[in-house]
Every structure is written in C-alpha cells, then in structure tokens.
Amino acid sequence: MTRKLFTFNGGVHPEGHKDVSNATPIANLPLLPRYVVPLRQHIGTPARALVQVGDTVLRGQMIGAAEGYVSTAVHAPTSGRVVALEPHEVPHPSGLADMCVVIESDGLDQAVEFQPLDWRNLDPSALRNRIRDLGLAGLGGAVFPSFIKLNPEGGGIDTLILNGAECEPWITCDDRLMRERAAEILQGVAVMRHMLGAREVLIGIEDNKPEAIAAMRAAAAGEAEVIAEVVSIRTLYPTGGGKQLTYILTGRETPTGGRSTDVGAQVFNIGTAYALYRAVALGEPMLSRVVTVTGHVAAPGNYEARLGTPVADLLQAAGGALPGSVGKLVGGPMMGFELENDAEDNAAPLTKAVNCIIVKHPDLFPAKPSALPCIRCGACARACPADLQPFEMYWFSRAKDFGKAQSYDLFDCIECGCCSFVCPSHIPLVDFFRFAKSEIWERERHKHDADQARTRHEFKDFRLEREKKEKAEKLAAKVAENKARDAATAAAIAGNAESADPEAERKKAILQAALDRAKKAKESIAPQNTDNLSPAVAKQIEEIEARRTQADTRPEHEEGK
Amino acid sequence: MLSAILVMAGIGLVLGAILGWASIKFRVEDDPLVEKIDAVLPQTQCGQCGFPGCKPYAEAIARGEADINKCPPGGEEGVKHLAELLGVEPKPLGEGLEPKPKAVAVIDENTCIGCTLCIQACPVDAIVGAAKQMHVIVASQCTGCELCLPPCPVDCIHMEVIKEDVATWKWRYPIHTMKQVE
Ligand code: SF4
Numbered sequence A: 001m002t003r004k005l006f007t008f009n010g011g012v013h014p015e016g017h018k019d020v021s022n023a024t025p026i027a028n029l030p031l032l033p034r035y036v037v038p039l040r041q042h043i044g045t046p047a048r049a050l051v052q053v054g055d056t057v058l059r060g061q062m063i064g065a066a067e068g069y070v071s072t073a074v075h076a077p078t079s080g081r082v083v084a085l086e087p088h089e090v091p092h093p094s095g096l097a098d099m100c101v102v103i104e105s106d107g108l109d110q111a112v113e114f115q116p117l118d119w120r121n122l123d124p125s126a127l128r129n130r131i132r133d134l135g136l137a138g139l140g141g142a143v144f145p146s147f148i149k150l151n152p153e154g155g156g157i158d159t160l161i162l163n164g165a166e167c168e169p170w171i172t173c174d175d176r177l178m179r180e181r182a183a184e185i186l187q188g189v190a191v192m193r194h195m196l197g198a199r200e201v202l203i204g205i206e207d208n209k210p211e212a213i214a215a216m217r218a219a220a221a222g223e224a225e226v227i228a229e230v231v232s233i234r235t236l237y238p239t240g241g242g243k244q245l246t247y248i249l250t251g252r253e254t255p256t257g258g259r260s261t262d263v264g265a266q267v268f269n270i271g272t273a274y275a276l277y278r279a280v281a282l283g284e285p286m287l288s289r290v291v292t293v294t295g296h297v298a299a300p301g302n303y304e305a306r307l308g309t310p311v312a313d314l315l316q317a318a319g320g321a322l323p324g325s326v327g328k329l330v331g332g333p334m335m336g337f338e339l340e341n342d343a344e345d346n347a348a349p350l351t352k353a354v355n356c357i358i359v360k361h362p363d364l365f366p367a368k369p370s371a372l373p374c375i376r377c378g379a380c381a382r383a384c385p386a387d388l389q390p391f392e393m394y395w396f397s398r399a400k401d402f403g404k405a406q407s408y409d410l411f412d413c414i415e416c417g418c419c420s421f422v423c424p425s426h427i428p429l430v431d432f433f434r435f436a437k438s439e440i441w442e443r444e445r446h447k448h449d450a451d452q453a454r455t456r457h458e459f460k461d462f463r464l465e466r467e468k469k470e471k472a473e474k475l476a477a478k479v480a481e482n483k484a485r486d487a488a489t490a491a492a493i494a495g496n497a498e499s500a501d502p503e504a505e506r507k508k509a510i511l512q513a514a515l516d517r518a519k520k521a522k523e524s525i526a527p528q529n530t531d532n533l534s535p536a537v538a539k540q541i542e543e544i545e546a547r548r549t550q551a552d553t554r555p556e557h558e559e560g561k
Numbered sequence B: 001m002l003s004a005i006l007v008m009a010g011i012g013l014v015l016g017a018i019l020g021w022a023s024i025k026f027r028v029e030d031d032p033l034v035e036k037i038d039a040v041l042p043q044t045q046c047g048q049c050g051f052p053g054c055k056p057y058a059e060a061i062a063r064g065e066a067d068i069n070k071c072p073p074g075g076e077e078g079v080k081h082l083a084e085l086l087g088v089e090p091k092p093l094g095e096g097l098e099p100k101p102k103a104v105a106v107i108d109e110n111t112c113i114g115c116t117l118c119i120q121a122c123p124v125d126a127i128v129g130a131a132k133q134m135h136v137i138v139a140s141q142c143t144g145c146e147l148c149l150p151p152c153p154v155d156c157i158h159m160e161v162i163k164e165d166v167a168t169w170k171w172r173y174p175i176h177t178m179k180q181v182e
C-alpha cells in the first residue's frame, strides 16, 4: 500500500541534531516548590484569573477561565497556595512580563476529582466546551485553542491529519512521545475523528524517525476503531508546516490567505492528540507537556514537566547548562527565539507553547557573518516553501513600504526561515518579515480603534443634537401650556369673582408642579453611559464605589467624635 | 443565562439600530473626498489641528483651506498618508506640533466629586458615571485627546502612557550590520 505523495517547492536540509536528545526515554520532573503559571499560554485572549493571592488550590483546579471565544483555561499544576498574581517573566521574544499566577506547593500534590468524558454520547458543543475548560491548545507551538479546531463547521472536513513530522532541528519531543505512547495518541485521534466527522486519518512522520513510524504503525494495526494510515514522508524542512504537510499527504493546495480547512483538512500535532486522550479518557486538564532540553547541557533529553515549571528547573533536570554556554533558544533554531533575560535564576516558566529549550554554545551556533547587500540571486525564492519572493518582500519591508510588501503576499509567509538559511548574503530576511507583519498588525489595530472612535463621536454629536431639539420642543410646549392656563385663569376670574384669591391659587399650583418635577427628577437620576458595560468595568465601578463609601463614612465618624 | 443573552442581544440590536439610523440621518453631505480624508485621520478628536474634531479638519483639507501637516496624533505617518491620498508632497509636522506617545486618561477615584463636567467634554463618551458619583474612564474607548483635563474642577484626571505588553509588542526593525563592499 503506497500512497502517492506530493512534494512542495523549496525547502532546505538543515542539520538535524536529533540524536543529541532522542536516545533516552521521557523523564519526569520531581515536584517543585514553586510554579509560575501564565494566564496567556494560547493564541487569543488571556484566561481570566479565578484565584486571588492567599487562595489554596488543588492540582487540576481551574485557576484561569477562558475569556471570549478564542481562549482556553489554565489550571493549577499542583496543590498549594497562590502567593502572587502579577506580571512575571514569560518565554516570549519581547522579553516582557505577562500576568502569571505564582503557586507555592504544599508538597501534597492533591488533585481535584477528574471526570472522564463520555465523548461518544456527549452533545458535540458540550464536549467542545469541556475541552475548552480543560485548557487544550495545540502543542506544536502555535497553541491555538483546540476546541475551536475541533468544530467541524458544517462538516466540510473529510481528512484529519496528524502532524508527527517534527521537521525542526534539535527537537525530539514528538518523536519520543510517538515511540513511547503510540496507543494513547491514537485514542486521542479517535476522539478528534469523531468530533470532526473526518473520513480519512493520515499521520505524517518524517523518515528520519523510523522508530516512531514503527511504533505508530504497530499501534494503528492493533486498533480496530481508528483507521489511521501512518505515512512516512521524506525528511525536508519544513514538512511540518500545516499547509506543506497537507499538500504532501493529499496534494491539496491551501489558497493564499486561507487555512488547510479550506481544502477539507484539519491538522493537529501529535502531542495535542495525546493531551486530548488524557483530557477525555482521564478527565485531566492540560497540566504538563513533553519538552526537549538539548544543546549544551549535561543530560540532553525529553522531560515531562508541569506547565509553570521555571526554565531554570528544567535545565537543572537536564543536568544544567555546561560551561561556555551562551544563551538559550526557545523552540528550534529555524523558528525559535532567544530567551531574553538570560540570568541563571531565570524564572520564565514552561508554557503550552514551549516544545524545546536549546542551550547555545558558540561551536554549535556560530555567530552569523554580517550581511551583504542582496544580489538578487533568487536563492531565497527557490527555497521558499510558500512560493513567495522573499527578496522583494525584504526590499519593501526594509524600506517600510508595507503596502508593497503585503502585495507580495507577506502574510502567506510562515516564517520558516528557509530564505534566511540559504541567503548567500546572510540577510536576516525573516526578521524583516516579522517586523513588517507586526507593524501592519498595529496599523490594523489603530484603524479599528479609529473607526470605533469615529462611530462613538458621531453618536455623541447625534445625541447632543437630539437633546437640544428635545429641550427646544419642551420649552415651546411649556410656553403654550402657560399661555393656555393664564387664559383659563383669566376666564375663571372673570366668571366667578367671589372665588378665593386667584393669584394665590395660581402660585400654589406652580409650587406643586415644581415639587412634582423635582421629585420626578430625583427618581429618574440614573448613572449615565452605564448600559452595556463589560463585567470587568462593572466590577471595577462596584469596587470603587465600595472604597468611596468607606472613604466617605470615615470623616463623618471623626466629626461625630 | 439565555434571557441574559437575549437582553444583551436586544440592547445591542437597539443601539445598533440607533447608530445605524443616526449614521444615515446625520450623514453630512456625502463628499467622498472628505470621507476618504477622514478615514485616514486618527479620530482622536482632540482639536490640536485647530478644528473641533477630525471631520471638520477633513472638510477643511478637502476645501483646500487647511494644510495636511496639522494633526499631531497622526504623526509623520499620517501626513504621508494624506499626501498620498491628495497627490501632494509630504512635509514635516507643522510648527510646534509634536506627536505624543499614546496615552489614556485616568480619574483619581478619591478626588472625583462626580460633577459630570468631564463626561460632557469627552468627545467619544468614554467616561461613565452619574451626577455625584465617582466617574470611570473606559480605557479601551479613550482616545487620549486630553479634552477632559481642563474642565475638571478638582484636577483629578491625569494621562497615563500606554505601556507595551506581550499582545501589543512589535518586532523591532532588524539591526543588521552591513559589511562594507569595497
Ligand atoms: S537569497 Fe539573499 S541575496 Fe539572494 S535574492 Fe534572496 S535575499 Fe537576495
């Protein structure tokens, strides 16, 4: 049974360095005294904290809930006490701090009760919500909330693709996971297939991982339920790109600006399938992941560590960085980034997105020679797996002519780094593309804000206009009313001269009307602009009011003394 | 839960309808050039250009009565955009006009006396509160125009520069050393 495979254009053959870390089984980290759990571990809106400083938590307890649609939950990695809820260093190319829940272990590691999910019978949307609340996000590095990708959206998805390509050099966590836990992965795959209603399941693995292929094939053969085909694909970076893998396995080309689902395929990482197995079969939230620690360390290998484990502890588990190391990479050398703030007590924690930490040494990662001008040799275009023209995009990104850069399909660039890898002038092309993309995103954000401001401003003008008109109308009505009444009083005086002093009557009536008005006005005082508040703002107002009442009452007490 | 969603949806629909109606009813003469210029302006509505808002400035530019370099929040970038749009040469920002880092207004909750003067001043209704109640500024809606600062009788509003965070952080312009070719 040989399947016809397709070959994308371009691609490169960087040195693998896989054998540095793939020889030893996945090792577990001991329970640590302290975990730092970022609320933003996925693409989308960060989770909303559910705990406060001083709270005690149990392992698996939800400490951050999904906020908005594109979001997912985060959980406590062990039992203990929340000692801080504050911005903390995180593994991010910016080196900026982000909101984290810091938990001090109590050493007991007590867990909440995990409830396995009856995935075959659960209502699909309820099942997805459970998966969201169990915190599942793609473990391949993009960390997109899994429950969204598991929505069949009208059933157009006929092919489920499992990404076991692991094409990036140095990284071997998926390799080890497939060798050691193939059956569990396939159980996760069964759930995915069920949820998507996919007909075909293809598992793509690069042929530099023969053991993983064998293990997965053996497991798939024994599995009656999932008819999954394990496909060995030629090793060529970046086979693990979603669009590239889809093309290799199915020959379907994802359109410009589109996703693989546009051509009926949904791609998941192997590690995500394993996490889904744990979530569904054991009812366990995403609490840990396998991460490769490699490079210039004493005991390179793969470690199963709880999310929130400080990178320093991870390195320690791997025997520590060897002398002469210069910095760390998060992810692989092609697509990863330098870990900023590279102090020994580095507190940045492991997150769902981190699949690899590489400790660098000048021998392994020689400094890049300085760049030369582009000679328009076209090597970058030939290497580009997305069929782009990097040198054109580079030209316009460098000149900050973003519109032009975009017209060369900048946003189809998957930032794989093939172009920089082959450029004979050593131009850091991808750095320019990332720069240009984030500038364009910021512009989009500003545009959006400006549009909102314009609408709100126009509405305010409209409101003022309306109020003015209403006031004018009221005034006119009043004048008319007064006139009528005056006429009526005059008539009454004329008709009945014996009645009580008409002037006094009239004054009394006016007074009564004024009182009524004042009463009405008092009743109708309502906060302005307070409809449609987000819960956060409403809460803020409440808290502030509470503080104010306190502040208000204090001086009165003092005066009373 | 369902009723809450329905109520919210209902409020949304009603407000949407009002806005939609307002945008039709109060559409100023549909001059496509004014619309295009207005689309490029940052909508801060701060009046630093010397006009009472972005739209009036756009109208003045369209009539040829105002120069294109009068809007500090738009910065050089904005001038460039306007120049492209109008087919003229870009120029530096006008004398004494300088873009400031983007900021939002914050009310000191203990000093605010609830006078509502700032609510009246805010061009985009970004302040919520009622008479004699403490007011709050909705940061995501504040354009940073600073128009609420002068009317406050107790000077309790100040501007806070928005700090970069993980979500808004941008990749820097790559510093790459170019080797000199002889
Ligand atoms: S590979 Fe480098 S030198 Fe050649 S065209 Fe591309 S950017 Fe220019």
Ligand code: SF4
Residues within 6 Å of the ligand: A380, A383, A384, A385, A386, A387, A388, A389, A390, A412, A413, A414, A415, A416, A417, A418, A419, A420, A429, A430, A433
């Ligand atoms: S980084 Fe972008 S432009 Fe460069 S080879 Fe990869 S996809 Fe093409």
Ligand code: SF4
Residues within 6 Å of the ligand: B041, B042, B043, B044, B045, B046, B047, B048, B049, B050, B051, B052, B053, B054, B055, B057, B070, B071, B072, B073, B074
């Ligand atoms: S200076 Fe710019 S942002 Fe401010 S009102 Fe004028 S056009 Fe609008």
Ligand code: SF4
Residues within 6 Å of the ligand: B104, B105, B121, B122, B123, B124, B125, B126, B127, B137, B141, B142, B143, B144, B145, B146, B147, B148, B149
């Ligand atoms: S809150 Fe103040 S600074 Fe912000 S938009 Fe309103 S008036 Fe301008």
